[in-house]
Amino acid sequence: MSEGAAKKDERLKFQAVRGTRDLLPPETALWNRVEQAAHDVFGTFSFGEIRLPAIETLGLFARSLGTETDIVGKEMFLLAEREPSVVVHPGRFGPPPQSEQDRRDEAERVFSEPAMRESIEHQIEESVLVLRPEATASVCRAYIEHGMQQLPQPVKLYYMGPMFRRERPQKGRYRQFYQIGAEVLGGSDAPAIDAEVIEMVMMFFDRLELQGVQLDLNSIGCRECRPRYIELLRAELLKVKDKLGADSQRRIETNPLRVLDSKLESEQGIIAALPHIADHLCEECAAHYAAVKHQLEMRGVIYRENWRLVRGLDYYMRTTFEITAQGLGSQNAVCGGGRYDGLVELLGGPPTKGIGFAIGEDRLILSLQESGKAPAQQGRDVYIAWMGERAHATAIRAAKDLRKAGFSVELPPVEQKFGKALGQADKLGAKYALILGDNEVSEGLWTLKTLADGSQAKYTEPDLLEHLRKQKALSS
Numbered sequence: 119m120s121e122g123a124a125k126k127d128e129r130l131k132f133q134a135v136r137g138t139r140d141l142l143p144p145e146t147a148l149w150n151r152v153e154q155a156a157h158d159v160f161g162t163f164s165f166g167e168i169r170l171p172a173i174e175t176l177g178l179f180a181r182s183l184g185t186e187t188d189i190v191g192k193e194m195f196l197l198a199e200r201e202p203s204v205v206v207h208p209g210r211f212g213p214p215p216q217s218e219q220d221r222r223d224e225a226e227r228v229f230s231e232p233a234m235r236e237s238i239e240h241q242i243e244e245s246v247l248v249l250r251p252e253a254t255a256s257v258c259r260a261y262i263e264h265g266m267q268q269l270p271q272p273v274k275l276y277y278m279g280p281m282f283r284r285e286r287p288q289k290g291r292y293r294q295f296y297q298i299g300a301e302v303l304g305g306s307d308a309p310a311i312d313a314e315v316i317e318m319v320m321m322f323f324d325r326l327e328l329q330g331v332q333l334d335l336n337s338i339g340c341r342e343c344r345p346r347y348i349e350l351l352r353a354e355l356l357k358v359k360d361k362l363g364a365d366s367q368r369r370i371e372t373n374p375l376r377v378l379d380s381k382l383e384s385e386q387g388i389i390a391a392l393p394h395i396a397d398h399l400c401e402e403c404a405a406h407y408a409a410v411k412h413q414l415e416m417r418g419v420i421y422r423e424n425w426r427l428v429r430g431l432d433y434y435m436r437t438t439f440e441i442t443a444q445g446l447g448s449q450n451a452v453c454g455g456g457r458y459d460g461l462v463e464l465l466g467g468p469p470t471k472g473i474g475f476a477i478g479e480d481r482l483i484l485s486l487q488e489s490g491k492a493p494a495q496q497g498r499d500v501y502i503a504w505m506g507e508r509a510h511a512t513a514i515r516a517a518k519d520l521r522k523a524g525f526s527v528e529l530p531p532v533e534q535k536f537g538k539a540l541g542q543a544d545k546l547g548a549k550y551a552l553i554l555g556d557n558e559v560s561e562g563l564w565t566l567k568t569l570a571d572g573s574q575a576k577y578t579e580p581d582l583l584e585h586l587r588k589q590k591a592l593s594s
């Protein structure tokens with residue numbers, strides 16, 4: 119193989135992994151703007167930022183989200199260890215194999231004994247590491263680990279960063295995606311907390327001028343009333359089992375609430391006739407739900423009740439919500455959240471109330487781009503066209519002073535003819551070209567060309583800075 123062919127071959131091998139992508143400028147400027155808006159808006163609600171690891175134990179999510187959920191059952195990325203203490207293979211776990219046959223025999227033996235199986239599963243949950251599929255469980259772990267129940271309650275935290283789920287990639291759905299989330303832990307479960315958290319995310323979307331925002335709201339009851347509703351739902355679903363698709367038929371046993379999530383056209387009529395959870399909430403949950411709605415109305419937050427909004431994770435109770443936005447096709451949920459009282463306790467902490475949400479940042483950005491709310495190509499303020507050694511020294515000093523004053527500057531590393539330099543400045547979308555040649559340097563008068571209209575004027579160094587500052591203030 120020729121050297122060239124080998125090089126080409128090498129290049130072909132390295133591509134971003136399926137479901138992951140590089141985010142490039144100028145798009146990253148929009149990501150930064152969105153994240154800055156989150157810092158600003160969440161800060162005004164007195165939330166503090168928490169930075170969490172991307173790696174956690176399998177057990178954290180198995181416990182929090184539930185082992186029957188798609189995320190835990192099929193979508194988590196498990197990290198392989200160089201010298202595994204246990205071996206994880208599809209659907210089952212066991213000790214390290216000696217030979218293939220030994221491995222099978224050992225796994226058979228171990229998994230036929232329930233106590234052994236349980237102890238191994240526990241070991242696995244503690245020792246197997248995964249890439250986090252979400253961050254609510256991590257925030258609860260951190261709350262316990264750092265004794266945050268000792269702090270004034272509630273503790274209000276927000277986070278942003280990548281999450282990982284092995285889903286089928288499509289527009290708005292990635293295997294590495296980014297969330298911006300917030301959680302309120304501890305204190306009471308006052309409905310005003312639910313409403314304020316929702317108000318905060320709506321204010322954030324408003325700040326970004328996100329278009330077509332629609333808030334869906336529901337209550338899925340508590341440990342008392344939800345099991346009763348689930349039994350009722352199961353009984354009703356069994357009556358129509360034959361008319362349901364295979365997934366829903368299976369879910370009648372595993373998780374009947376998930377049937378309400380179904381998008382299958384043929385099931386919609388059947389689902390519409392099922393009992394609504396709102397009619398089966400216990401007295402406390404019904405009162406809590408009514409108060410959350412009232413609190414939202416007091417804050418001028420417009421919502422739509424959606425009795426089918428059950429959310430896919432086990433930790434939720436009472437308030438659940440989802441927000442959709444325009445331009446996203448079938449993956450149009452841009453935010454999901456809800457109350458999860460009891461999750462901290464489930465993870466070994468004290469009884470603690472909790473509520474929060476996570477925004478899909480990739481989808482938020484997509485929607486902003488589709489509606490034309492994304493900023494155009496980020497141009498430079500000043501391109502310095504210089505010629506000659508003395509001019510180069512002046513150009514370096516000018517670049518430093520302009521950058522100190524907050525202007526973005528492009529300083530070409532090698533001398534270029536002025537014509538070429540101006541063409542380059544144009545291509546890069548610079549607003550101004552600062553022309554520095556021998557004449558300018560000896561006269562102490564610098565030429566500034568405004569590229570939009572081609573006009574030119576001469577300034578002393580301090581006047582130039584003043585002029586640029588004034589222009590910037592006018593345009594912002």
Ligand code: HAM
Binds near residue numbers: 300
């Ligand atoms: P979730 O509904 O699984 O909830 O995810 C929240 C948001 O993350 C979704 O609405 C969506 O915008 C985005 N998202 C999820 N999966 C993907 C993906 N594969 N590609 C792109 N975006 C995606 C949670 O994660 C909960 N932890 C939210 C929460 C916080 N509940 C209470 N506190």
